[in-house]
Amino acid sequence: MAACLWLNTLDALFMFRLVSLCFLTMLIAFPANGEMQGERERPYRSDGEQIHAQCERLLQQKGSPGGTAKELLAIRLDRFYSGGGYQPLWTNRQRVDELIEALEESAADGLNPSDYDLIKIRQSVADTLVSPEKKARVDILFTKAYLTLATHLRYGKVDPVTLEPYWKRPEKRGLGVLDETLQRTLASGSITAVFKELRPQDANYDLLKKGLARYSAIANLGGWPRLAEGAVLKEGSRDRRVAVLRKRLEVSGALVMASADTSTVYNREMVEAVKKFQSRNGIDVDGSVGPTTFRVLNVPVEQRLDQIRVNLERYRSFLHDLPPTCILVNIPGYYLQYIENGRSQWGSRVIVGQPLRQTPVFGAAMHSLVFNPKWVVPRTVLDKDVLPALNKDNSYLAKKQLRVVNEEGGTVDPASVNWSQYSAANLPYHLQQRSGDKGALGRIKFLMPNPLAIYLHDTPGKELFDKSSRAFSSGCIRVQNPAELARLVLRDSLGWSRAKIQEAINTGKTTMVTLPQQIPVFLLYFTVVPNGEELLFREDIYNRDKRALQLLKSSTSGSQVCREEK
Numbered sequence: 001m002a003a004c005l006w007l008n009t010l011d012a013l014f015m016f017r018l019v020s021l022c023f024l025t026m027l028i029a030f031p032a033n034g035e036m037q038g039e040r041e042r043p044y045r046s047d048g049e050q051i052h053a054q055c056e057r058l059l060q061q062k063g064s065p066g067g068t069a070k071e072l073l074a075i076r077l078d079r080f081y082s083g084g085g086y087q088p089l090w091t092n093r094q095r096v097d098e099l100i101e102a103l104e105e106s107a108a109d110g111l112n113p114s115d116y117d118l119i120k121i122r123q124s125v126a127d128t129l130v131s132p133e134k135k136a137r138v139d140i141l142f143t144k145a146y147l148t149l150a151t152h153l154r155y156g157k158v159d160p161v162t163l164e165p166y167w168k169r170p171e172k173r174g175l176g177v178l179d180e181t182l183q184r185t186l187a188s189g190s191i192t193a194v195f196k197e198l199r200p201q202d203a204n205y206d207l208l209k210k211g212l213a214r215y216s217a218i219a220n221l222g223g224w225p226r227l228a229e230g231a232v233l234k235e236g237s238r239d240r241r242v243a244v245l246r247k248r249l250e251v252s253g254a255l256v257m258a259s260a261d262t263s264t265v266y267n268r269e270m271v272e273a274v275k276k277f278q279s280r281n282g283i284d285v286d287g288s289v290g291p292t293t294f295r296v297l298n299v300p301v302e303q304r305l306d307q308i309r310v311n312l313e314r315y316r317s318f319l320h321d322l323p324p325t326c327i328l329v330n331i332p333g334y335y336l337q338y339i340e341n342g343r344s345q346w347g348s349r350v351i352v353g354q355p356l357r358q359t360p361v362f363g364a365a366m367h368s369l370v371f372n373p374k375w376v377v378p379r380t381v382l383d384k385d386v387l388p389a390l391n392k393d394n395s396y397l398a399k400k401q402l403r404v405v406n407e408e409g410g411t412v413d414p415a416s417v418n419w420s421q422y423s424a425a426n427l428p429y430h431l432q433q434r435s436g437d438k439g440a441l442g443r444i445k446f447l448m449p450n451p452l453a454i455y456l457h458d459t460p461g462k463e464l465f466d467k468s469s470r471a472f473s474s475g476c477i478r479v480q481n482p483a484e485l486a487r488l489v490l491r492d493s494l495g496w497s498r499a500k501i502q503e504a505i506n507t508g509k510t511t512m513v514t515l516p517q518q519i520p521v522f523l524l525y526f527t528v529v530p531n532g533e534e535l536l537f538r539e540d541i542y543n544r545d546k547r548a549l550q551l552l553k554s555s556t557s558g559s560q561v562c563r564e565e566k
Helices: 002-029 047-059 067-082 093-109 118-126 132-155 175-188 191-198 203-220 241-252 268-280 291-297 301-318 379-392 462-466 482-489 498-506 545-553
Strands: 326-330 335-340 343-353 362-371 402-405 430-433 444-447 471-473 477-479 511-524 528-531 534-537
Touching: 047 067, 047 132, 067 132, 067 175, 093 118, 093 132, 093 191, 093 203, 118 132, 132 175, 132 191, 132 301, 175 191, 203 301, 203 528, 203 534, 241 268, 268 291, 268 534, 301 511, 301 528, 301 534, 301 545, 335 482, 343 462, 343 471, 343 482, 362 482, 362 498, 444 482, 471 477, 482 498
Parallel strands: 326 511
Antiparallel strands: 326 335, 335 343, 343 477, 362 444, 362 511, 402 430, 528 534
């Protein structure tokens, strides 16, 4: 019995010592501050160290959603901060307020403020209790927004090559140059001022912005009414739809009403208002409301807003750094402008490529012109027009005044050729048309070497210039008044007056003349262009607006926020 008591006492003593040992171990492991030694917080990081760590983390996030764009943005951020020792850039509240205001105003440029994390930025400004690590993240958030908006204003949000693969910038400058400017601005300049300088320095860009504001106001008030289907409206027609039409024209500014009018008569005043509307929208101006006018009248204001946004983006993408003297062709506007010293000096109607043979967006330098040019049928026209016609009609070549020429320049009898065995790729001959008024190139051809074989030229089909829609060519640009364009591009040459140009044409001889200076030519695509305070809407003949709008609205796809140019 005593032995059992002794053993129980030993067990109790052992348990007491064991509990004491455990308690002592816990005291050693948990100091007075309550933290385990093994998990003690790392030494305090300075602001610069926190930002450096955040930049390093961003650089290591390869393969994340957003792909290469995010990786390149991380490189830009690291480069932006490294120059200042990774110190915070947004400690000045006035700078922060200026940035927020600029992000808000980006909507007036047709951009989306959410692309720049505006909501997060506002929340971070209101949040006063933040850790050092979060302060670093917020500083980087501000800088990302700053770099992104600046890049969008300077180069456009969407890389133009994504939409127009043949486009090359007139002047290539790396984003490093832009970032240096932005760094200097943060140090001692005005964010508002630098963003203003980054926008296209073109009065038409500002007019497009005003138009966006005007149409946004119309949308906020409910837009314009939709016109019901019915018979063609002509002067004198009586129709209940006239009252709706009157309101539609009044809302968009084509009709100014001195007083309320509920008449159902389609009178002279309405006819003139419809003519104004047709002119603004590139429709045949006849004052009647037929199928085409009816369709365009019912385009909702929201679609017009998207169209304006897309064309503001095109201004940012294509109209930076253009030389002061150049030739601009707006493809859907069917119009050519001769720009001299930054001002439009002359314009002409043009004919462009049909939808199945589209005129590409690109730039090239015009270096010469040819009077009385001979036309060599290009491969695309051979494949799609000439060879199929020859297989059906042996007299086709004679009707088109085309002769068959071999590699040595000799004429070949077309009857001796088995045309059915050839395609454009293996045809051993050229088909050549003599120069003259009936020739496909007319009397003047303007040469601007490019791999697409696109050029400007005269045409025998002058009657086509009277049409409002002029997409009839196989891709080249037909000019309504080529003799005047020739005079302008040869103006610096001695002796090339209007009279001498006509004299050269009258000889009938094929003559090449080198321009005194090469003139850049840009074939562009704008479906909205300003005309004073009015906006002219043009049909999207190649259906390019939809794709451009998708990329403009997307968060990353096609973006050139981080595009480095070599």
